[in-house]
Amino acid sequence: MPMEFLGRLPIPNLRVYVTISVVILSFSIYYATQIIKDPAWKTNHTHVDVGLHSGGDIDPTDPRSLGTHLKELLECMVMEPVCVWTLVNTGYCMLILLGKTIQKLVFGELRASENYHLKDKFWNFLFYKFIFVFGVLNVQYMDEIVLWCVWFLALGFLSLLSQLCKDRFEYLSFSPTTPGWSHARLLVLLTAILVLSSFMLLFCIAAAFFFISFNTFAFMAAECILLGVRTIHVMLRYLIHLYDTRGAGTSTQRSWDKRGPLTYYTDLISELIVLAVDFFHHVHMLLWSNIFLSMASLVICMQLRYLFYEIQRRITKHRNYLAVLNHMEQNYPMASQDELAENSDNCAICWEKMESARKLPCTHLFHNSCLQSWLEQDTSCPTCRLGLSMQANHRENTLEIPPEPQTPTRRNSNHFFLFLDASRYVSWLPSFSVEVSHNRLRGNISTFTHTNSQMDAMARQVQLLFPHYPRSIILEDLRMTRSVEWTIENILDGVLTIPHHLIEEPQEESVPQMETIVTNIMPNSSIQNSSDPRFDIPIADSGEEPSSLGGRFSKSSAERELILQRRKEHMRLTARRRYLEKHRKSEIDSTNSQITNTENIENTIS
Amino acid sequence: MAGSALRRLMAEYKQLTLNPPEGIIAGPINEENFFEWEALITGPEGTCFEGGVFPAKLIFPPDYPLSPPKMQFTCEMFHPNIYADGRVCISILHAPGDDPMGYESSAERWSPVQSVEKILLSVVSMLAEPNDESGANVDAAKMWRDDREEFEKIAQKLVRKTLGIPP
Ligand SMILES: [Zn+2]
Numbered sequence: 152m153p154m155e156f157l158g159r160l161p162i163p164n165l166r167v168y169v170t171i172s173v174v175i176l177s178f179s180i181y182y183a184t185q186i187i188k189d190p191a192w193k194t195n196h197t198h199v200d201v202g203l204h205s206g207g208d209i210d211p212t213d214p215r216s217l218g219t220h221l222k223e224l225l226e227c228m229v230m231e232p233v234c235v236w237t238l239v240n241t242g243y244c245m246l247i248l249l250g251k252t253i254q255k256l257v258f259g260e261l262r263a264s265e266n267y268h269l270k271d272k273f274w275n276f277l278f279y280k281f282i283f284v285f286g287v288l289n290v291q292y293m294d295e296i297v298l299w300c301v302w303f304l305a306l307g308f309l310s311l312l313s314q315l316c317k318d319r320f321e322y323l324s325f326s327p328t329t330p331g332w333s334h335a336r337l338l339v340l341l342t343a344i345l346v347l348s349s350f351m352l353l354f355c356i357a358a359a360f361f362f363i364s365f366n367t368f369a370f371m372a373a374e375c376i377l378l379g380v381r382t383i384h385v386m387l388r389y390l391i392h393l394y395d396t397r398g399a400g401t402s403t404q405r406s407w408d409k410r411g412p413l414t415y416y417t418d419l420i421s422e423l424i425v426l427a428v429d430f431f432h433h434v435h436m437l438l439w440s441n442i443f444l445s446m447a448s449l450v451i452c453m454q455l456r457y458l459f460y461e462i463q464r465r466i467t468k469h470r471n472y473l474a475v476l477n478h479m480e481q482n483y484p485m486a487s488q489d490e491l492a493e494n495s496d497n498c499a500i501c502w503e504k505m506e507s508a509r510k511l512p513c514t515h516l517f518h519n520s521c522l523q524s525w526l527e528q529d530t531s532c533p534t535c536r537l538g539l540s541m542q543a544n545h546r547e548n549t550l551e552i553p554p555e556p557q558t559p560t561r562r563n564s565n566h567f568f569l570f571l572d573a574s575r576y577v578s579w580l581p582s583f584s585v586e587v588s589h590n591r592l593r594g595n596i597s598t599f600t601h602t603n604s605q606m607d608a609m610a611r612q613v614q615l616l617f618p619h620y621p622r623s624i625i626l627e628d629l630r631m632t633r634s635v636e637w638t639i640e641n642i643l644d645g646v647l648t649i650p651h652h653l654i655e656e657p658q659e660e661s662v663p664q665m666e667t668i669v670t671n672i673m674p675n676s677s678i679q680n681s682s683d684p685r686f687d688i689p690i691a692d693s694g695e696e697p698s699s700l701g702g703r704f705s706k707s708s709a710e711r712e713l714i715l716q717r718r719k720e721h722m723r724l725t726a727r728r729r730y731l732e733k734h735r736k737s738e739i740d741s742t743n744s745q746i747t748n749t750e751n752i753e754n755t756i757s
Numbered sequence: 758m759a760g761s762a763l764r765r766l767m768a769e770y771k772q773l774t775l776n777p778p779e780g781i782i783a784g785p786i787n788e789e790n791f792f793e794w795e796a797l798i799t800g801p802e803g804t805c806f807e808g809g810v811f812p813a814k815l816i817f818p819p820d821y822p823l824s825p826p827k828m829q830f831t832c833e834m835f836h837p838n839i840y841a842d843g844r845v846c847i848s849i850l851h852a853p854g855d856d857p858m859g860y861e862s863s864a865e866r867w868s869p870v871q872s873v874e875k876i877l878l879s880v881v882s883m884l885a886e887p888n889d890e891s892g893a894n895v896d897a898a899k900m901w902r903d904d905r906e907e908f909e910k911i912a913q914k915l916v917r918k919t920l921g922i923p924p
């Protein structure tokens with residue numbers, strides 16, 4: 152079976168494969184030279200006979216010119232079935248080497264998913280072409296098979312490259328920091344694929360005039376068109392993406408509103424063309440294949456079914472798109488300039504500024520394209536969850552719908568979303584939700600098993616060390632720190648020396664302030680007297696690091712990564728130090744408590 | 758779609774860097790792929806997870822603000838709302854369409870108005886107050902209800918583990 156030559160050799164064991172191919176090739180050349188030497192072979196071939204006669208009656212072993220020798224050799228190899236397959240195999244091997252070079256030049260290391268896709272596509276291609284050649288065309292003659300193999304080698308090679316480009320483009324579009332030249336290389340490769348595929352199409356047309364039937368031409372042309380359209384699709388999406396991300400600094404808003412429909416219709420048209428061409432290609436195959444109930448026609452029927460559903464799905468999706476578009480235009484007017492000026496927030500979906508916007512019945516504003524893509528999958532306002540009836544064509548109807556989604560939220564016992572829901576109605580700005588969560592957590596803390604008697608015991612402990620401090624102040628600090636040692640440290644560090652300042656201020660405001668002070672102090676207060684090696688922790692680079700790191704968003708991605716890494720490290724170290732310190736103190740306290748014989752303090756601390 | 762998702766993620770990253778909520782750090786693991794983030798979440802104070810720094814991975818879809826990201830803790834976790842493999846089960850991470858538990862109203866689900874910050878803050882409050890109705894981890898939910906002391910012991914062990922302190 153000829154396919155075994157190609158199929159048995161997977162892509163990864165390249166070195167082994169190349170070696171085997173070279174060995175096979177040299178064997179077949181040796182074989183061919185042996186045959187040429189045999190005078191009986193020449194008599195079978197008129198071509199060579201002519202060559203011999205014109206060369207005169209010289210001794211056959213005489214060394215002739217190298218050119219004619221090679222020509223003879225080649226002719227012999229083409230004639231011999233074994234040698235032909237070695238030649239095809241050599242071509243295949245060289246294509247792989249070429250592909251490998253291109254991969255090294257353009258793609259670098261392939262990612263796991265790209266590798267997987269490539270292999271998948273390779274085997275798929277092999278399977279379908281095998282069915283095509285032997286099931287549909289029912290090729291009988293060796294030379295025909297060879298020609299088809301050469302054709303499919305070229306085609307498969309380009310398709311695989313195009314698939315790889317598509318995968319890589321999708322990956323590159325996930326990153327904001329891809330250097331320009333890697334885009335350029337990919338685009339050059341895509342252009343090359345496009346040019347080659349149009350050459351192949353031209354070749355088909357030329358061949359149709361001379362030596363192939365119309366049917367064969369249609370088969371070949373369909374494949375070229377599929378490859379070409381797929382490549383153009385990737386290129387167009389690529390260009391839109393580049394224009395979108397690169398031009399962002401200068402002309403964001405101008406490109407924004409047109410971008411949505413442009414991308415959409417590019418996708419729609421090229422997908423529909425690919426599906427339609429593929430569909431008719433398969434119908435053609437089905438009609439052409441001589442036996443309708445063969446395995447081949449079964450496979451083709453399955454493929455046809457799949458393509459049909461895909462086309463149907465795409466058209467349904469497009470109908471939905473048009474319906475949403477129509478609905479939006481009829482029901483949600485564009486916001487006026489005054490409304491835009493009044494609403495200073497960005498679009499809540501893409502977080503970008505709104506130069507123009509659509510207004511929902513609940514007065515929330517969104518970009519046209521942002522709202523469009525959201526309404527395609529859900530029919531409620533993203534901000535307030537007001538249900539938007541897609542059937543209603545009059546604005547009055549949509550307004551009459553009560554904002555029912557709000558009520559279940561309030562009813563629901565699923566309470567860990569309450570503060571988020573509350574913040575959702577007011578604003579989606581984070582500063583708000585942070586504060587809410589902060590207060591909430593503090594609420595937790597005060598209810599957390601710290602009964603008055605325990606607090607009193609802790610306060611008494613502190614007062615043993617600092618008798619001149621009024622108990623009320625110590626208690627208040629304890630309520631926030633919830634630990635004896637933190638309060639002691641606050642006193643030592645002078646946070647509690649101005650008691651009137653703390654008392655005068657309303658409690659809500661003093662809490663976040665105090666906590667930030669505490670967190671700022673912690674990194675500085677190094678452990679002086681730890682004897683246990685477990686407690687010897689490196690002090691994070693410096694105490695002021697988080698503030699200097701947190702306040703900056705660098706323009707360079709490398710610096711951003713570095714800062715993030717250091718912030719993470721700092722957080723881990725601080726948490727670790729705080730934890731250890733706390734437990735060390737709680738151990739000390741537990742010994743203290745044995746001496747002073749107060750009630751069970753370490754429970755309240757740890 | 759990846760272009761607008763990318764810009765939105767960049768804006769969120771910027772905001773989380775300039776204005777970080779307390780006890781939360783989040784950002785792309787590697788800027789070559791902006792759709793995979795790592796977040797560090799400090800266990801809320803006054804709860805059994807207090808003091809721990811829990812790492813989690815966030816994977817964003819290409820149509821990001823339209824679909825929710827997936828979140829998975831990369832450290833060992835024992836919590837009623839976290840699956841054994843670390844996946845987080847809270848309604849804010851569920852797309853409006855799907856309803857695996859069958860009890861959530863759509864108002865609590867994902868919407869493009871939500872953000873990484875809000876997800877992480879609701880995870881913090883989930884750590885503080887488990888919801889034992891959703892049984893992502895049935896054993897943990899049962900222990901949380903019946904044997905709080907044992908639950909706290911396990912949580913403390915996990916906290917020490919995330920801090921790299923031998924038990
Ligand atoms: Zn928008």
Ligand SMILES: [Zn+2]
Pocket residue numbers: 511513514515532533534535536537
């Ligand atoms: Zn609304």
